Amino acid sequence: MSYDDVxxxxxxxxxxxxxxxxxxxCGDLFQITKEDLKLGEEIARCPSCSLxxxxxxxxxxxxxxxxxxxxxxxxxxxAVTVA
Amino acid sequence: MEEDDRREKEKVKEKAxxxxxxxxxxxxxxxxxxxxxxxxxxxxxxxxPSLPSPISSLACGGAHVIALTSGGKVLTWGRGSSxxxxxxxxxxxxxxxxxxxxxxxxxxxHGSAGWSHxxxxxxxxxxxTCGDGSFxxxxxxxxxxxxxxxxxxxxVDHFVSQVACGMRHSLVLLKGSSVNQVYGxxxxxxxxxxxxRDKIKxxxxxxxxxxxxxxEIVEIAASGDHSAAxxxxxxxxxxxRGFKGVADxxxxxRLISSLRFAKATLGWNHALALTGxxxxxxxxGNHLGVLTDPQSLNSAKQSTVNMKEANxxxxxxxxxxKIVDVVAGAEHSALVTEKREIKxxxxxxxxxxxxxxxxxxxxxxxxxxxxxxxxxxxxRVFCGSGFTFALTMPYDPSLH
Numbered sequence: 001m002s003y004d005d006v007x008x009x010x011x012x013x014x015x016x017x018x019x020x021x022x023x024x025x026c027g028d029l030f031q032i033t034k035e036d037l038k039l040g041e042e043i044a045r046c047p048s049c050s051l052x053x054x055x056x057x058x059x060x061x062x063x064x065x066x067x068x069x070x071x072x073x074x075x076x077x078x079a080v081t082v083a
Numbered sequence: 084m085e086e087d088d089r090r091e092k093e094k095v096k097e098k099a100x101x102x103x104x105x106x107x108x109x110x111x112x113x114x115x116x117x118x119x120x121x122x123x124x125x126x127x128x129x130x131x132p133s134l135p136s137p138i139s140s141l142a143c144g145g146a147h148v149i150a151l152t153s154g155g156k157v158l159t160w161g162r163g164s165s166x167x168x169x170x171x172x173x174x175x176x177x178x179x180x181x182x183x184x185x186x187x188x189x190x191x192x193h194g195s196a197g198w199s200h201x202x203x204x205x206x207x208x209x210x211x212t213c214g215d216g217s218f219x220x221x222x223x224x225x226x227x228x229x230x231x232x233x234x235x236x237x238x239v240d241h242f243v244s245q246v247a248c249g250m251r252h253s254l255v256l257l258k259g260s261s262v263n264q265v266y267g268x269x270x271x272x273x274x275x276x277x278x279x280r281d282k283i284k285x286x287x288x289x290x291x292x293x294x295x296x297x298x299e300i301v302e303i304a305a306s307g308d309h310s311a312a313x314x315x316x317x318x319x320x321x322x323x324r325g326f327k328g329v330a331d332x333x334x335x336x337r338l339i340s341s342l343r344f345a346k347a348t349l350g351w352n353h354a355l356a357l358t359g360x361x362x363x364x365x366x367x368g369n370h371l372g373v374l375t376d377p378q379s380l381n382s383a384k385q386s387t388v389n390m391k392e393a394n395x396x397x398x399x400x401x402x403x404x405k406i407v408d409v410v411a412g413a414e415h416s417a418l419v420t421e422k423r424e425i426k427x428x429x430x431x432x433x434x435x436x437x438x439x440x441x442x443x444x445x446x447x448x449x450x451x452x453x454x455x456x457x458x459x460x461x462x463r464v465f466c467g468s469g470f471t472f473a474l475t476m477p478y479d480p481s482l483h
Binding site: 010012023025028049 | 114162217351412413414433467
């Protein structure tokens with residue numbers, strides 16, 4: 001039972017995890033890697049609980065990295081400004 | 084005079100020392116303040132650092148907590164990976180309550196914790212935000228994140244009275260000389276900003292919600308992709324992502340109901356509202372607060388029901404006992420009855436119901452804090468995404 005359907009453009013690229021992420025109601029993050037997306041995997045799982053979401057995306061966008069940069073603009077992780 | 088002063092200070096300190104605070108549920112980022120990353124299915128009595136004044140309220144977010152003291156000081160703990168703790172650095176997590184020293188020059192009266200951002204309001208009406216800004220949810224006119232609270236300059240000429248942080252958006256309530264105004268900023272994809280009937284991806288400069296301009300709003304709420312406001316006449320206005328069987332709304336809609344609401348609190352798929360008479364109601368969710376199942380999410384997509392026609396269900400199992408407070412987590416809920424009992428229901432996988440197991444509950448069940456409250460105490464509850472806090476407060480007869 002998928003918790004939610006989430007479009008890839010609403011997910012955030014997490015450099016540390018090397019995965020696209022989306023908030024899980026348990027407090028952790030649903031995660032899916034580019035490799036998974038290339039294989040057509042559409043389930044993003046949360047490492048801390050049993051929930052998962054269905055990722056809505058176009059597989060072709062991930063088949064070659066060049067394309068994925070052109071077609072996809074996930075919200076970039078911004079540098080945190082130290083005050 | 085000095086003697087009186089000293090006695091007063093001692094009294095406040097004594098209150099701080101006798102205050103008790105418990106937490107339970109998901110501890111994956113240290114949000115329980117127990118000093119570890121463990122989940123707990125039963126309320127844990129915390130050993131807090133000695134505070135000069137007692138905690139007056141908590142704000143719980145995705146995986147972090149903001150505590151305000153009656154002396155206007157701020158402490159935060161839990162996940163800090165986006166700078167949401169406001170300590171001036173980016174850390175994975177902070178296990179124990181730590182003061183936000185950069186706000187020491189202000190008397191903070193109000194705070195709100197979103198998924199990964201935080202907001203603070205001072206007694207002189209100033210608004211400060213920190214944490215993840217990548218959706219514009221800090222309101223600074225850009226998409227930058229900050230790890231120290233920064234004053235939101237859009238409101239320099241206004242008096243901010245409340246702030247509410249959702250997953251990726253924020254709402255602000257201004258106290259005006261003639262009318263109170265509500266502003267929204269951050270992600271607006273599901274209509275949660277309420278500023279325009281057109282689709283808005285995100286905005287980073289606060290914009291007024293015109294639909295609410297002729298209503299006297301007294302309280303605002305935000306969580307997930309939902310937003311709500313209560314007007315002085317007890318009307319509940321909701322906008323943003325739709326609930327079970329309800330379509331998204333890009334502008335505030337007044338719920339059609341003869342009830343007069345005193346409080347609204349939002350989860351990720353449900354809303355709870357409390358009337359002045361102590362009756363609690365729920366909008367959305369599946370079995371009254373338990374995790375929404377995909378069936379209902381699918382039906383929500385096909386639904387044509389407007390937000391103002393959302394169905395209110397009465398919170399069951401209370402047998403006429405009045406509710407004094409109600410709070411929603413992402414997928415669980417908690418309430419306090421006039422008998423000072425805490426009841427929880429909803430999703431329980433991380434122990435966030437505090438009932439000693441990881442089961443879901445469709446109806447409120449009473450939990451045990453493991454000790455009796457004395458006559459001079461009342462109790463308050465606060466929910467984060469997957470965790471819950473309870474706090475003893477000096478007894479307030481107006482609530483009982």
